[in-house]
Amino acid sequence: xxxxxxxxxxxxxxxxxxxxxxxxxxxxxxxxxxxxxxxxxxxxxxxxxxxxxxxxxxxxxxxxxxxxxxxxxxxxxxxxxxxxxxxxxxxxxxxxxxxxxxxxxxxxxxxxxxxxxxxxxxxxxxxxxxxxxxxxxxxxxxxxxxxxxxxxxxxxxxxxxxxxxxxxxxxxxxxxxxxxxxxxxxxxxxxxxxxxxxxxxxxxxxxxxxxxxxxxxxxxxxxxxxxxxxxxxxxxxxxxxxxxxxxxxxxxxxxxxxxxxxxxxxxxxxxxxxxxxxxxxxxxxxxxxxxxxxxxxxxxxxxxxxxxxxxxxxxxxxxxxxxxxxxxxxxxxxxxxxxxxxxxxxxxxxxxxxxxxxxxxxxxxxxxxxxxxxxxxxxxxxxxxxxxxxxxxxxxxxxxxxxxxxxxxxxxxxxxxxxxxxxxxxxxxxxxxxxxxxxxxxxxxxxxxxxxxxxxxxxxx
Numbered sequence: 012x013x014x015x016x017x018x019x020x021x022x023x024x025x026x027x028x029x030x031x032x033x034x035x036x037x038x039x040x041x042x043x044x045x046x047x048x049x050x051x052x053x054x055x056x057x058x059x060x061x062x063x064x065x066x067x068x069x070x071x072x073x074x075x076x077x078x079x080x081x082x083x084x085x086x087x088x089x090x091x092x093x094x095x096x097x098x099x100x101x102x103x104x105x106x107x108x109x110x111x112x113x114x115x116x117x118x119x120x121x122x123x124x125x126x127x128x129x130x131x132x133x134x135x136x137x138x139x140x141x142x143x144x145x146x147x148x149x150x151x152x153x154x155x156x157x158x159x160x161x162x163x164x165x166x167x168x169x170x171x172x173x174x175x176x177x178x179x180x181x182x183x184x185x186x187x188x189x190x191x192x193x194x195x196x197x198x199x200x201x202x203x204x205x206x207x208x209x210x211x212x213x214x215x216x217x218x219x220x221x222x223x224x225x226x227x228x229x230x231x232x233x234x235x236x237x238x239x240x241x242x243x244x245x246x247x248x249x250x251x252x253x254x255x256x257x258x259x260x261x262x263x264x265x266x267x268x269x270x271x272x273x274x275x276x277x278x279x280x281x282x283x284x285x286x287x288x289x290x291x292x293x294x295x296x297x298x299x300x301x302x303x304x305x306x307x308x309x310x311x312x313x314x315x316x317x318x319x320x321x322x323x324x325x326x327x328x329x330x331x332x333x334x335x336x337x338x339x340x341x342x343x344x345x346x347x348x349x350x351x352x353x354x355x356x357x358x359x360x361x362x363x364x365x366x367x368x369x370x371x372x373x374x375x376x377x378x379x380x381x382x383x384x385x386x387x388x389x390x391x392x393x394x395x396x397x398x399x400x401x402x403x404x405x406x407x408x409x410x411x412x413x414x415x416x417x418x419x420x421x422x423x424x425x426x427x428x429x430x431x432x433x434x435x436x437x438x439x440x441x442x443x444x445x446x447x448x449x450x451x452x453x454x455x456x457x458x459x460x461x462x463x464x465x466x467x468x469x470x471x472x
Contacts, residue, residue, distance in 0.1 A: 012174065012227065013244040014131060014133035014173075014244050015096070015133040015135070015174060015224070015227050016227060016231050016240055016244070017133070017240065018095050019224065019227055019231055020231060020236050021065070022058065022062045022065045022067070023062065023065075025062070025064030026065055027066040027067075028065055029069070029070070029091055029093060029094045029095050029096075030055055030068065030069040030098075031070050031072055031096070031097045031132075032051045032070075032071055032072060032073055032097070032098040032099075032137075033072050033073060033089060033090060033098070033099055033100070033101075033121075033125075034073045034101055034103075034137070035074070035075055035076070035101070035103055036075035036207065037100065037139055037206070038051055038098070038137070039071065039073035040071070041075060041207045042202065042203070042207035042208065043209060043210055045289070048210050049213050050213040050214070050215075050216035050220070051071055051098065052069070053213060054069075054220055054221065055068070055069035057217070070091055072088075073089075073100070074089065075290065076362060077363060078101060078104040078105045079099075079101040079105055079118045080324075080365060081326075081363075082101075082121055083117050083118075083120055083121040083259075084261060084264055084399035084400075085261070085266070085399060086124050086125070090128070092128060092129055093128075093130055094130065095132050095133065096133045096135070097125050097132050098135050099121075099137065100136075100139060101160075101164075102140075102141065102159055102160055102164060103139050103140070103141055105118065105160050106141070107141050107154070107158045107159055107160060108160070109159075109160055109162070112253075114160070115253070116253050118160075118164060119251060119252055119253060119256055120251075120256060120257075120258045121258075122167055122171060122173075123258045124258045126171060126173075126248055127248060127258070131244060131245060134171075134173045135174045136164060136165070136168050136173060136174070137219075138159075138161035138164065138165075138175065138179065139178045139179070140159070140178055140182075141154055141160075142154065143158075144159075144179060145198075145206070146195075146205060147195075148187065156187075159179065167252065170252045171249075174223055174227075176220060176223055178215065178216060181215075181219055182198050185197075186198055197211070198211065198215055199211075200212060257404040258404070259322065259401040259402055260401060260402040260404070261401045262313075262321075262400045262402060263308065263398070263399060263401075264397070265399070266294075266398075266399075267293035267294070267397065268293050270282075270294070270295070270395075273307060274304065274305065274306055275305050275306070276303060277295060277304055277305075278302065279301070279302030279303070280295040280296065281296055281297070282294070282296075285394075293396065294394045294395055294397070295394065295395045295396075296392065296394045297382055297392070297393055298390070298391050298392045298393075299391070300382050300384045301381065302381070302382050303381045304380040304381075304395055305377055305380075306325075306378040307376065308323065308370075308378065308398065308400060309373075309376070310323065310371070310373050310400070311374055312402050313402065314402050315402065315404060316372070318403070319372065321369070321376075321400055321401075321402060322367070322369060322401050323347075323367075323368045323370055323378070323398065324366065324367055324368070324398065324399045325339060325365070325366040325397075325398055326364070326365055326398065327354065327393070327394060328361060328362070328364075328394035328395075328396065329353075329354050329355065329356050329361070329362050329364050330354065330355070330360070330361040330362070331358060331361075332390070333390030333392045334353075334354030334386075334390060334392050335354055335355070335385075335386040335393055336352065336353050336355075336382070336383045336385050336386060336387075336393075337380050337383060338352075338380075338381050338383055339352055339366065339368070339379070340378075340379050340381075341368065341371075341377065341378055341379075342377045343373060343375050343377035344373035344374070344375065344376065345370040345371045345373035345377075346370065346371045347368045347369060347370040347378075348368075348369075350366065352380075354392070355386070355388040355390075363396060
């Protein structure tokens with residue numbers, strides 16, 4: 012709380028304060044007028060009006076259809092270096108698998124990177140209800156109170172002394188148990204999916220954050236800023252909560268139009284925008300069997316070269332109709348496991364996934380993506396939206412986590428297990444279901460936790 016107290020003190024003193032928010036499509040502003048009616052815009056406007064002597068600015072760095080693993084790789088593109096106060100909103104997008112240790116480790120690395128920015132920013136975790144929580148009690152896809160990663164992520168709030176706010180906790184008793192004749196519609200409005208709240212829901216989130224800040228400001232009046240505050244606000248971060256879970260050194264993040272810079276062969280593929288000007292969805296797309304997309308990267312490590320490999324993630328689309336399969340290979344002096352990737356899944360949502368590769372070091376590593384004739388959907392469309400790279404730093408007893416555990420990771424909480432899901436090919440053996448080695452990159456709309464069946468559907472579209 013000391014960092015937040017410092018921000019509030021600076022607001023009162025009339026200093027310039029930069030706000031930032033990182034998350035998915037809810038905080039991005041889906042379903043409302045973005046920049047006007049989304050909760051972060053409302054919050055920024057309120058603080059600017061409440062502290063007219065201070066210069067309050069805000070940057071919305073949210074990216075729809077992405078989890079915390081994406082932002083962990085691409086943070087520098089979406090958060091100012093001199094930010095003062097950051098809100099993290101990933102409880103929806105990171106799904107509900109509370110037993111996924113690697114997911115928690117990646118979230119911790121992102122949190123550490125934010126907390127380590129030059130001005131030692133304050134961070135507030137803003138946790139929103141996962142997909143299905145706002146469905147009616149009789150709905151077959153109703154998500155129970157406990158099925159969320161927010162309680163797990165709350166342990167980081169305690170460990171790093173960051174405030175933790177929960178919309179679920181704020182409204183559940185009122186909406187689920189109909190206290191005062193209320194239900195989830197009172198808080199979401201007549202939302203098209205009861206995942207993305209309308210204006211009243213965004214006002215609720217803004218009020219929740221403002222109330223927490225008001226309480227902290229009241230505490231600052233009762234207990235003025237002290238030498239202890241100064242020391243604690245400037246203190247170095249403790250060691251990672253998870254042993255050896257040091258934040259990586261980010262090297263590359265290209266997606267959308269910027270992805271073109273590292274593509275060296277694209278015969279049969281086209282760079283297209285399947286979204287619109289406000290919410291673009293750029294990527295290389297093909298429907299041709301045998302079409303090969305080649306990405307060339309420098310995978311030579313600048314730090315800890317003895318670790319031999321670079322962490323590279325390939326972003327690709329998965330959807331429920333028309334998507335085919337592609338084989339991903341490395342060449343050009345580098346090696347990685349050949350991986351067969353399936354763009355099809357049964358979930359009624361279109362979602363970006365991240366395929367983890369661990370290529371060996373080479374100045375011009377060629378990563379090829381070749382569309383295969385095999386297809387579970389009957390179609391052969393395949394879309395690649397970007398590539399990211401960083402240098403992991405974990406060492407010692409648990410270093411195996413960096414390779415073995417990440418390649419078992421399933422951000423969808425196990426909903427893709429079985430039912431004929433493609434098994435990834437690691438050498439001669441098949442390992443893991445649901446394209447093991449992929450991290451689902453779901454949106455707030457899909458959030459990696461959308462369920463099939465009747466009723467409201469969360470979609471990343």
